Amino acid sequence: MLITRRQFVTAAAALSAMLALPFGRDFALVGDALAQQAVSPADLAQAGPLGDVVVGKDDAPVTIIEYASMTCSHCANFHNTTYPEMKKKYIDTGKVKYILREFPLDPLAAAGFMLARCAGNDKYHAMVEMLFSKQKEWVVQNPIPPLLALAQQAGFTKDSFESCLKDQKVLEAIESVRTHGAEKLGVNSTPTFFINGKLFRGTLTIDELDKQLEPLLKS
Template identity: 55%
Template sequence: MSRSRFGATRRGLLGFGAALVLAASPLSAQAQKAAPEAPAKAPLDLLMAEPPLPDIWLGDPKAPVTIIEYASMTCGHCARFNTEVFPILRSKFIDTGKVRFTLREFPLDPLAAAAAMLARCAGDKREAVVELLFQQQKNWAFVNNPLEALRDTVKQTGMGPTAFEACLNDQAVFDKINQIRDTAAQKFGINATPTFFINGEKHSGEIPADKLDEILAPFLKP
């Protein structure tokens, strides 16, 4: 499970410089101060409230199980879940009407915030961009010039340099991703990724593929 070290400012993102790719300061002081002890179960009214950037749901709205994942695009555990476990979750539970699922942004660092912004700027391609960035995470997140590598990676989705820069200059998207992250920290005690809420019940850390049935079984009892 990856711990938060988010200390980004808008200047760090928009300057395309060292502040974006090297910052490693903790979660914002406000979020740290306000973060409660991690609850075992989140209040459903708060958890299900529409976030500043709308949830993009997969699965039947009437599914008996609702899963919300808080993830960071630079989190290796999140990438492994997305590439190895999520396809099983999707085929076995989401596509069969048992689970509905959404991913919410919880960037651990400025580069993750940039990646989250780019996914949101992709509009209806957001899911495809998230999948691509997780699949190719090692090619852009852990290299000498990650910003350039990130630009080259999203180019595969049709996003050119002008759109790339415009997205990272989008104050509204930046602020809303910050709000999603800070609400998760302050209200739900999240300080690491991935964190899952299954029908409001909190599960911290990666869910292995061989544990999916065991974890979901109690929520799928007739």
């Protein structure tokens, strides 16, 4: 589903009327978390027009790429529970390099990612984590007021908030990441993870991550 500029400008003015997918309908295949398939390394390595925002050491032996939607409840659960443990245990210790890529399932999810991109690379993940932690506050019928309030906590003004949500280049860059993930990598649900190139659909617990990462770190 292409998120067009016309749709999104309308959404920025009255986003609640534009939500094509209700909160919670994120198509995550939780029970299929260990499903795996091979993907092209070249396709997987291809970042979007805005580049990847990497967390961790460039020479880490394991790379985890997550495709997520900001309105996805399972994505929020991963970031609120598993991600802090993963960061402490694997990223901060130099064992894992982590990349989050945008896969918005609706205009509101695109708005969240746009704000994260507009915040700048140094604040990108902080903005993403804040929006995931406060997801229930802004993924609501009238999302603009709470989303603006959260953005202001991150340093946005009302003008910069509105300007960001009208930025066609940022929207198209995010859309291109989603399109590439769907067409080249088989991403069709969120969250979807690639651990050293292997695909895993659905949310992952820290125990499930341990099982996948330990053999890779020993090899």
